[in-house]
Amino acid sequence: MSDDCLNEVRSINFSDLIANGNTASIHLIDHKVYKIFNKNLPSDEAIREARKQRYAYASGLRVPQVFDVVEMNGQQCIVMEHIQGRTLGELAFEEMNQMESYLRTSVGVQQQIHLVKADFIDPMLFKLQRQIESADFLNHIQKEALVKRLSDLSGESQLCHGDFHFYNLISSNNEIVILDWIDASAGNPAADVYRSYLLYTQVSDQIAELYLNLYCETSSIPRDEIIEWAPVIAGARLSEHVQSESPERLLEIVNRFC
Structure with missing residues (x-):
């Protein structure tokens, strides 16, 4: 999927929460990380971060691979590789x-x-x-x-x-x-x-x-x-x-x- 738009996907179970920060919450679902951004952020926040992360990944740096940019529960979200460690x-x-x-x-x-x-x-x-x-x-x-x-x-x-x-x-x-x-x-x-x-x-x-x-x-x-x-x-x-x-x-x- 392109990172230039957001598609609505299934609702998230917030019991899958593994971390919570100033701008987003992090959830682990089906061995993937879902980074869900707070509602008060600009509407393109997830798209911009995903674009930069993909650029870093394509440059050969070791960063989590971005799989998708979606909307969950009305909030923008990046779906990415789960890194254990x-x-x-x-x-x-x-x-x-x-x-x-x-x-x-x-x-x-x-x-x-x-x-x-x-x-x-x-x-x-x-x-x-x-x-x-x-x-x-x-x-x-x-x-x-x-x-x-x-x-x-x-x-x-x-x-x-x-x-x-x-x-x-x-x-x-x-x-x-x-x-x-x-x-x-x-x-x-x-x-x-x-x-x-x-x-x-x-x-x-x-x-x-x-x-x-x-x-x-x-x-x-x-x-x-x-x-x-x-x-x-x-x-x-x-x-x-x-x-x-x-x-x-x-x-x-x-x-x-x-």
């Missing part, structure tokens, strides 16, 4: 003495993503500008400064995951599978790395610094080039209204640089 985040926090090893593995996967040219994926610069302009916590002057800074940064067209951390990586049968592609875009890998760094700082500054050092050690991107994205990425994240994130913390980053 555990996240690298779960494994890392069970074996804290192996944290560096798990982070090193995740960095290798992220660098594989960044090798992919993504000329047919939504540009990161447009996405970040939309987020900045819609962030309620930013005033007009801050938004103008961030958009100006964004325009001065390098706009590459490499594939960037947009929400890369080791809880979006599943270890399965001696391979690492990459989940959650809705935030993927074509852009500068340095911005993608800072986004990951920012997410890790929510958990631990020590883990965040270890991650960033490992990425810089094994790539040609210097630390300064990554950190210069700090105010833009922090400002854009303010539009997401994530309960676990502190707006004050993000605003402090924005004000420190702008």
Whole structure:
């Protein structure tokens, strides 16, 4: 089936729920995963994520295969391959003495993503500008400064995951599978790395610094080039209204640089 439309399929049994997130619930039915999106999201959310995930899959990255995009109980849904395994985040926090090893593995996967040219994926610069302009916590002057800074940064067209951390990586049968592609875009890998760094700082500054050092050690991107994205990425994240994130913390980053 094409991913350009949604077909109504049978009602889902919500006892099949295996996970629940901010934007979707995950169900396991007949050995397939059904990702059902919340009703308040844009009507093309599932289609856009499926298109990006299929692009990543066609590029040779190990991601769950998308089988269909459908409507269930009046909600948009992606039907995809079920990956059995555990996240690298779960494994890392069970074996804290192996944290560096798990982070090193995740960095290798992220660098594989960044090798992919993504000329047919939504540009990161447009996405970040939309987020900045819609962030309620930013005033007009801050938004103008961030958009100006964004325009001065390098706009590459490499594939960037947009929400890369080791809880979006599943270890399965001696391979690492990459989940959650809705935030993927074509852009500068340095911005993608800072986004990951920012997410890790929510958990631990020590883990965040270890991650960033490992990425810089094994790539040609210097630390300064990554950190210069700090105010833009922090400002854009303010539009997401994530309960676990502190707006004050993000605003402090924005004000420190702008």
